[in-house]
Amino acid sequence: MDEKIISARTLRRLPVYLHYLNSIQDHCRNISATAISEEFGLNDVQVRKDLNAVSGTGRPKTGYVVTELIAQIESVLDCRTESKTVLVGAGNLGKALLSYEGFRDFGLNIIAAFDNSPTICGTLVNGKPVLPLTDLETVCREKHIQLGIITVPASQAQEICDRLAACGITAIWNFAPTILRVPAGVLVENENLASSLAILSKHLRAEKGGAPT
Amino acid sequence: MDEKIISARTLRRLPVYLHYLNSIQDHCRNISATAISEEFGLNDVQVRKDLNAVSGTGRPKTGYVVTELIAQIESVLDCRTESKTVLVGAGNLGKALLSYEGFRDFGLNIIAAFDNSPTICGTLVNGKPVLPLTDLETVCREKHIQLGIITVPASQAQEICDRLAACGITAIWNFAPTILRVPAGVLVENENLASSLAILSKHLRAEKGGAPT
DNA sequence: TCCTGATCGTTAAACTTTTCACAATTGGAA
DNA sequence: TTCCAATTGTGAAAAGTTTAACGATCAGGA
Structure with missing residues (x-):
């Protein structure tokens, strides 16, 4: 206590x-x-x-x-405890994250990725299967997934977020440049690369154009 | 004004x-x-x-x-203006970021990557050259690089940061799980994936063990 | 043993960010 | 034209975060 x-x-x-x-x-x-x-x-x-x-x-x-x-x-x-994770959106950023082994150090275990592109479905990325988006609910429920990583375009992010939340996922790591609305009890952590770039870009612009104070 | x-x-x-x-x-x-x-x-x-x-x-x-x-x-x-960028540390995360095309939308143009591993130096990742770390200063000065992305291990991040700052780079995007000290006028934006995972992990733990309030 | 200085922990102040409350403005309907 | 409801913009309160001030504690040396 x-x-x-x-x-x-x-x-x-x-x-x-x-x-x-x-x-x-x-x-x-x-x-x-x-x-x-x-x-x-x-x-x-x-x-x-x-x-x-x-x-x-x-x-x-x-x-x-x-x-x-x-x-x-x-x-x-509590980094030692493994967090079962799915990644949704196997585009460039999604594949990049799938290939990054560093997450293991923090207890993150990506079980599978999902995408609706037929060309990538069925393939393996860094040994992890990419499955059709229609299987999302089944896998999440069966494997008791706890965490979802969203790397789909912003326009689809909210829909995916809703589906993940409906499967009982209570933590979402969102890489889409949007703000997600979730039911109470679900936590969204935004890794908004666009926001970071906005800050950096603004700084560069201020350096060049304005007062170098 | x-x-x-x-x-x-x-x-x-x-x-x-x-x-x-x-x-x-x-x-x-x-x-x-x-x-x-x-x-x-x-x-x-x-x-x-x-x-x-x-x-x-x-x-x-x-x-x-x-x-x-x-x-x-x-x-x-000011996303339209291109920011000339270098990436230091072509490990898993570094390569993942090099492969991600989405940055172009925000005006980010990664000119080259740097690493001190001989096996990766000289190769291309997503069409971008990986050069030996010893060339860092030369390239930054000659190409008038404005922004540096740090994806080296935390233990080397400060040293790389110092070298980038010494070349006149005024904006640094730091993916290493550490806080960087920089001279006045240089902006550091931390994209600390470990910190994000900490937040998510803590939430999952609270869900499981404690009050589901 | 007693003193000194490093360090902790806490309370209060300063600062930042968000939310509340409300007057002012405006387009459109009666 | 007159009124209404939607919406803006702002000053003040509230909440959250960081910094400053200061007394309490303790290891180590005189």
Whole structure:
């Protein structure tokens, strides 16, 4: 029952801390929030509050025990538990994500991909089967899929999202450049590459045209 | 000189609006902020304030002229202007991004990729050359590269970031699960897939173990 | 033993973003 | 023409996030 409410902002920083802690655990027993904050250019109180949300075992003058902190963050993030996943939309981006092995480190296991193009259906991408979209519901229900990755065009994203939610999927990773509406209890995480590019593009434009302040 | 300060949050929503406006422009002359807000499940005042940041030409009872709005958002985002880009780290994720053609729509032009693995250097990925990392500075300076995509492991990300910044690159798209420190004037946009997975994973865990509220 | 300084944890202040409340405007119908 | 309902735009409140201030704690040396 020591479940504290962790803000999304904090949750996003935890994997960053975790990665850093793993990288230093061989040669550091203890680490202070101040040191972490300096490593990443953050405010030290912010780091302390983030760590407090998962730990609360820091000691003055010493800091935190690195291995404890790692265990506590891993427990909160729960990367060890495998998340059964389907990917919908085996276009360029979809295939790219299917080919990316890095997700395994975070417990993501893509069982199958779906697409409605007959030319790609039936093929394997990185050893993972691409199935016709009509099979989506059957597979999701039978395999007890928990997470869905959406890489279809924005115009179809909401429909796919509805179908996934109807199969009992409660977490959706959306790469389409749109905002999805979901029933209560379903979480959508938007990985909107267009939004990121908008920020970068705006910055480049400001650099060129305007004040270089 | 009608440059208003646009918050990053607003800027992230603009591409979403833009995509939607493009999809309706054939059958709608006008659109109200209220309608947009309902489409995406946002607050109507928020949409109105977002649109105000780029336009300010809404009329009571009518709303906004779709084509005007599109032109204004496109002008702010400036997706039409090509951004010369390099990608550093041609591993799985790097190759996946190189293969993704969707970036062209946003004005992103990846000129070359860099890696220090001899087996991949000299090859082409999706028609783009993979060059040895030692050539990074030369190419960036000669081709006047503006944007750098970092897809190397977290442990090398800061070093690559420093090298890119030293070549005059002012915008960095970071896919490594770490926070980068950059000189003033350089913008880092983090696309931290680990952070996103952390959010999703936490949600799945909460669903299973705890209160389904 | 006692002091010093690093570090933690917490409360309050500053800042940012979102939501609420409401007056002002406008097109269209009665 | 007059009224109504839809819609905008804005100032203020609310909610959320980050930063600052400060007392409490503790390891290590004098």
